[in-house]
Amino acid sequence: MKHSDNGFFGTFGGKYVAEVLRAPLDELEQAFSEAMADEEFLHRIEDEAKTYTGRPTPLLHARRASEQLGGAQIYIKLEGLANTGAHKINNALGQGLLAQRMGKKRIIAETGAGQHGVATAAVCARLGLECVIYMGEVDMNRQYPNVFWMRQYGAQVIPVTSGSSTLKDAVNEALRDWASSYGDTHYLLGSALGPAPYPDMVREFQSVIGNEVKRQSEGLQVEAMIACVGGGSNAIGFFSPFIEAVEPALYGAEAGGRGDAPGDHAVRMNGQGSIGVVQGYKSRFLLDLDGQVQTTHSVSAGLDYPGIGPQLAHLGEQGRIQFCSIRDEEAIEAVKFFARNEGLCFALESAHAGALAMKLAPDIPPDRAIIVNMSGRGDKDIFITARAIDEQQWTEFLHKEVQR
Amino acid sequence: MPTVMTHMVAWYPDRDRSLEAAAALAAGGASYLEIQFPFSDPMADGPVIQAACTKALEAGFTLSGGFDLIRQITSMVDIPVYIMSYASPAVSMGVERFVTSARQAGASGCIIPDLPVGCDEGFFAYSKSIGMDAVPVIAPNVTHKRLEEILSVSPRYVYTALRAGITGTQTVLDQPLIDFLSVLSAQKVKVLGGFGISSSEQIRALSPYVHAVVVGSHLVRAITEAVSHGRSVSESIRSAMKQWEQ
Numbered sequence A: 001m002k003h004s005d006n007g008f009f010g011t012f013g014g015k016y017v018a019e020v021l022r023a024p025l026d027e028l029e030q031a032f033s034e035a036m037a038d039e040e041f042l043h044r045i046e047d048e049a050k051t052y053t054g055r056p057t058p059l060l061h062a063r064r065a066s067e068q069l070g071g072a073q074i075y076i077k078l079e080g081l082a083n084t085g086a087h088k089i090n091n092a093l094g095q096g097l098l099a100q101r102m103g104k105k106r107i108i109a110e111t112g113a114g115q116h117g118v119a120t121a122a123v124c125a126r127l128g129l130e131c132v133i134y135m136g137e138v139d140m141n142r143q144y145p146n147v148f149w150m151r152q153y154g155a156q157v158i159p160v161t162s163g164s165s166t167l168k169d170a171v172n173e174a175l176r177d178w179a180s181s182y183g184d185t186h187y188l189l190g191s192a193l194g195p196a197p198y199p200d201m202v203r204e205f206q207s208v209i210g211n212e213v214k215r216q217s218e219g220l221q222v223e224a225m226i227a228c229v230g231g232g233s234n235a236i237g238f239f240s241p242f243i244e245a246v247e248p249a250l251y252g253a254e255a256g257g258r259g260d261a262p263g264d265h266a267v268r269m270n271g272q273g274s275i276g277v278v279q280g281y282k283s284r285f286l287l288d289l290d291g292q293v294q295t296t297h298s299v300s301a302g303l304d305y306p307g308i309g310p311q312l313a314h315l316g317e318q319g320r321i322q323f324c325s326i327r328d329e330e331a332i333e334a335v336k337f338f339a340r341n342e343g344l345c346f347a348l349e350s351a352h353a354g355a356l357a358m359k360l361a362p363d364i365p366p367d368r369a370i371i372v373n374m375s376g377r378g379d380k381d382i383f384i385t386a387r388a389i390d391e392q393q394w395t396e397f398l399h400k401e402v403q404r
Numbered sequence B: 001m002p003t004v005m006t007h008m009v010a011w012y013p014d015r016d017r018s019l020e021a022a023a024a025l026a027a028g029g030a031s032y033l034e035i036q037f038p039f040s041d042p043m044a045d046g047p048v049i050q051a052a053c054t055k056a057l058e059a060g061f062t063l064s065g066g067f068d069l070i071r072q073i074t075s076m077v078d079i080p081v082y083i084m085s086y087a088s089p090a091v092s093m094g095v096e097r098f099v100t101s102a103r104q105a106g107a108s109g110c111i112i113p114d115l116p117v118g119c120d121e122g123f124f125a126y127s128k129s130i131g132m133d134a135v136p137v138i139a140p141n142v143t144h145k146r147l148e149e150i151l152s153v154s155p156r157y158v159y160t161a162l163r164a165g166i167t168g169t170q171t172v173l174d175q176p177l178i179d180f181l182s183v184l185s186a187q188k189v190k191v192l193g194g195f196g197i198s199s200s201e202q203i204r205a206l207s208p209y210v211h212a213v214v215v216g217s218h219l220v221r222a223i224t225e226a227v228s229h230g231r232s233v234s235e236s237i238r239s240a241m242k243q244w245e246q
């Protein structure tokens, strides 16, 4: 199923929100469907995508990596080359322009890794909109470079200290803000989750990734496509034009974290998550037996979230998408592998997809292709990867820097 | 004493003192008790109730313990008791089992703000079928069409957030809010109105327009203050409610 049926993908999705948010969501749904039928609006998005985002992003044949692994030809969609460093800009730009069309003056957003926050702040700077970003305190500490850039782009970054102080808590805080500010404020949600119309809207704005891949991969025998899955926006956008076909195989890489115990990972599919209603939508979540949301862990802040977008949960249930989990250390290994063999710097989130490609490639013949979505680049992760890969040199450098 | 529905969080600050709070609220003149089951992600609540939920979960709240507490409260007080919960605990347990457990514990109904009419997992139909109240939560920004949809499930009560016009002690209910409440009261439904009510002036000003005034964060804050100053929870509730009588 490509679009929702009145907000639902099978039994998932919906608009499970307190009534105060119903009117703003209905207004947004209406405005979105009007905008998508307006040629001028679509041209504006296309124009910005070309001149500001830098689209189309390349599809790279990773020849040396493919040779090393000795199997399928690996192709990498370089979303990390998009302005601001990740796919998040596609959605931020679409919703930013929509908000402006709706006459909203203020934008609020949640962010985990900070890539969505950076993209949103950049778009607001460009469009002249006021911008407030909610970010968990834990995430602010581990993704400080992004906090710095959001502030340079003029955004106010508000630390969230409730709950686990990560992405889900930032979503709660943004929803609370919106419940009293919707008159002049648009909530620019960053992933393909939340109440309708967000899952449909975010997929549409991210589908530019898959549409480009479809053109760029003409003539290739594509066996599989692989994306990492936090909330699911890069994955659903990348998969979008292929969902209704039976080929190629579609794989989602979830964060396996540091182990199988509750709290040590963010694996919602494959029996670990349970069906629930949280943050306005029905999907699979990591919950305890009483329906309390469990804490999660991932080395990548962007995958450290207890829910998954409803359309992906539905496509997983139907068997169209297969989900696999990748451990923290496997993701770090993938960062090293693609850096050494292709001169690419994967974001830790995207490295989960890279790691899954490394596992799948050897079993697929060399005349076949697999396409990995490198949803972002990893400059933002230097405080994590540098410590994980070479702790001594990195801490020495930090000490020197502080003393300077 | 005006008609008041008081709000409290089960297991806040712990099981025994939440039981004590319920007794004090009933003794202080509440007409209805609304008892919230704590949730890890209370999206529709402000900082006071969020913090209370976190503490209550740390104090060991479970759903079975929660229903057990409700049973003890309903056998102790002679006013109706309503359970407020977020969707996740109810959906995890199964909405029908949740409502049935509430009934077995002696509650009169449930309030689940993120199971709105139409996205309610059978909450409204099932509650009605076993004689329980499913109380929809609305807000003044509700459209006419949406209000009709909500009222089409013929609830006995609606719970409405009052966001505009009643702040501070110089309470002025603004005209749009009065119009909204008048439209509601003209329906065959009893209106429970609250959010941000903290003074006797506000309660008195609002009383003529609603069936009962809901007082929430104000009382939770009284408990928080009692705890932080090492005072008795029931004493603090008694003195907070005493002020409403004048």
Ligand SMILES: Cc1ncc(COP(=O)(O)O)c(C=O)c1O
Residues within 6 Å of the ligand: A086, A087, A088, A112, A113, A114, A115, A116, A190, A191, A192, A228, A229, A230, A231, A232, A233, A234, A235, A301, A302, A303, A347, A349, A350, A375, A376, A377
């Ligand atoms: C580079 C990158 N990839 C992936 C994600 C995960 O989000 P989603 O699953 O919505 O693509 C993030 C989130 O912050 C990200 O920054």
